[in-house]
Structures are given as structure tokens and as C-alpha cells.
Amino acid sequence: MNKLGLHAFVWTAGWTADDAAMAIRSTAELGYDLIEASTMDLKGFDVPSTLRELERNKLGITMSFGLTSDMDISSGDPERVKRGEAHLLDAISLARDVGATHVCGILYSAFQKYAAPVTSEGIRGSIDVMRKVAEKAQASGITLGMEVVNRYESNVLNTARQAIAYVKKVDMPNVKLHLDCYHMNIEEADSAAAIREAGDLLGYFHTGDSHRGYLGSGSVDFPSIFRALEAIDYQGPITFESFSSAVVGQPLEGILGIWRNLWEDSRDLASHAKTFTEVQMKSARQAVAHQRR
Numbered sequence: 274m275n276k277l278g279l280h281a282f283v284w285t286a287g288w289t290a291d292d293a294a295m296a297i298r299s300t301a302e303l304g305y306d307l308i309e310a311s312t313m314d315l316k317g318f319d320v321p322s323t324l325r326e327l328e329r330n331k332l333g334i335t336m337s338f339g340l341t342s343d344m345d346i347s348s349g350d351p352e353r354v355k356r357g358e359a360h361l362l363d364a365i366s367l368a369r370d371v372g373a374t375h376v377c378g379i380l381y382s383a384f385q386k387y388a389a390p391v392t393s394e395g396i397r398g399s400i401d402v403m404r405k406v407a408e409k410a411q412a413s414g415i416t417l418g419m420e421v422v423n424r425y426e427s428n429v430l431n432t433a434r435q436a437i438a439y440v441k442k443v444d445m446p447n448v449k450l451h452l453d454c455y456h457m458n459i460e461e462a463d464s465a466a467a468i469r470e471a472g473d474l475l476g477y478f479h480t481g482d483s484h485r486g487y488l489g490s491g492s493v494d495f496p497s498i499f500r501a502l503e504a505i506d507y508q509g510p511i512t513f514e515s516f517s518s519a520v521v522g523q524p525l526e527g528i529l530g531i532w533r534n535l536w537e538d539s540r541d542l543a544s545h546a547k548t549f550t551e552v553q554m555k556s557a558r559q560a561v562a563h564q565r566r
């Protein structure tokens with residue numbers, strides 16, 4: 274059974290003890306299985322209160338983030354690669370300490386609009402670091418998700434096919450693809466075909482509509498996405514991610530281009546996303562079972 278998750282930025286962009294308590298409690302109240310906490314500030318992450326609130330609310334946790342330019346492991350610059358490796362290893366320690374099952378996002382490069390394509394040397398360096406990070410993660414049972422994102426957020430993995438090649442080169446059982454239908458809607462010729470091509474290598478999934486607002490209110494073809502997830506028997510987490518200027522401030526609003534306020538009521542948005550996802554999953558199960566009869 275897929276665990277259903279909610280990105281913490283639906284509630285708050287921070288992770289103080291109060292932020293964590295509110296986001297964890299609210300996510301659990303809506304019946305989600307896990308919260309995806311996202312932070313670059315590893316030291317500002319309150320571990321004891323996070324653990325206490327997760328336990329109190331019987332909620333699981335995953336983590337996500339993107340590297341900054343000065344720690345870009347795909348840069349080919351030894352100093353930046355070294356800083357990136359250290360940050361990723363620290364993030365794995367934090368994930369282990371809070372009991373996270375998955376660490377995902379743009380772990381393989383900086384999270385930014387690049388002005389030039391990545392070099393083959395840059396990709397090789399990123400793969401070498403990722404293997405070391407994966408070895409540490411494996412010891413704590415943590416899966417790493419390489420999030421495939423659109424061209425304005427990285428120049429390394431923009432399509433599922435690129436990520437399949439990257440993951441195969443890392444060659445660790447706990448390094449998987451992390452696909453997101455918001456990004457796929459921009460870059461893939463056929464999102465459902467990309468999911469099928471990823472197959473067993475898919476380890477994490479983000480739902481989001483074309484404008485990152487309410488699920489089903491944009492142009493993403495969710496029935497075909499969920500049928501593809503069902504067809505490959507995907508069993509990993511499905512996490513809803515949505516951003517509004519009502520919650521997210523700088524620097525994220527600048528990097529992601531969140532200029533518009535797509536919603537104000539976090540609870541209504543998240544409640545709707547869970548119902549929408551469950552309906553899509555059930556419809557997809559029926560559709561695929563019918564095709565196989």
C-alpha cells in the first residue's frame with residue numbers, strides 16, 4: 274500500500290518546535306501517513322520536538338531539499354563538491370535521527386536556474402558523491418530519491434530517462450527515481466510512459482498540478498498518471514506538494530517563482546488533495562484490473 278504524504282510547506286516554510294508541532298498535528302488530523310519536511314537549515318531542525326510530535330501523532334516522516342550553488346556536487350569544482358558531500362552526509366544523519374524513511378529532492382545538483390548545460394565531468398562527480406551518500410543512508414535503511422525537475426530548477430535530471438541512466442550508474446539499491454507530475458508535465462513527452470519506463474526504479478512520487486494549486490484544477494492528466502503508477506505496481510510514498518505565496522517566503526518563492534497566491538486555506542487544500550488522491554488511486558486500480566481481465 275502506498276503511504277500518502279503531505280509536503281510541510283502546505284502549512285509552514287519553517288521548522289521551529291512550534292512549526293513542527295503544528296504541521297505534524299495538522300497532517301495527522303487529516304489522516305495522512307507521513308509528512309515531508311523540507312529544509313536546508315539542518316542545524317535549525319528541532320530533532321527532539323519533531324520526534325516527540327511524530328510519536329504523539331503516530332505520523333511517519335520523509336525529508337527533501339535541494340543543494341545550494343556553493344555546495345553543487347555537479348559543478349566539477351572540488352571545493353563545492355566537498356561541501357555538497359559534507360552537507361548530504363549531515364542530512365542523512367539528521368534523517369536517521371528523526372526516523373525518516375526517504376531523503377529526496379534535488380540532491381544531485383544545485384536547486385537553481387543554470388546558465389549552461391552540465392558537463393559529463395560534473396555528472397561523474399555527482400554520481401561518485403551520491404554513491405558514498407547512499408552507502409551511509411543504506412546503513413540506516415534510508416532510500417534516496419533523485420527528483421526529476423524542470424529545466425529552470427536544475428540542468429542535470431530533467432527527464433525520467435536521464436534519471437534512470439544516473440541511478441543505474443550510482444548502482445545502489447537504495448537510490449531511486451523521484452518523479453513529480455508537475456515537472457513531468459513540463460518536460461516529458463508522455464508522463465505516463467515515463468512512469469512505466471521508470472518501473473521498479475521509481476522510489477518516490479510527488480503529486481502537483483500544472484500551476485501547483487488544488488489537485489485537479491490544472492491541466493495534469495491525473496487518470497493516466499495514476500493508471501501508470503498502478504500498472505507498474507508502485508508501492509512507495511505518494512506525497513502532495515503545493516506552494517502558495519500565502520505560506521512560502523524567500524528564498525524559496527524566488528527560486529520557484531511563486532508570485533501568485535493559489536490558495537489561502539492550507540487545511541482545505543490538503544484535505545481535498547487526500548480525497549482526490551484516494552479517488553484517483555481507486556479508479557486506477559479498477560481501470561487496470563479491468564484491462565487485465
Ligand code: MN
Binds near residue numbers: 420453514
Ligand atoms: Mn516535487
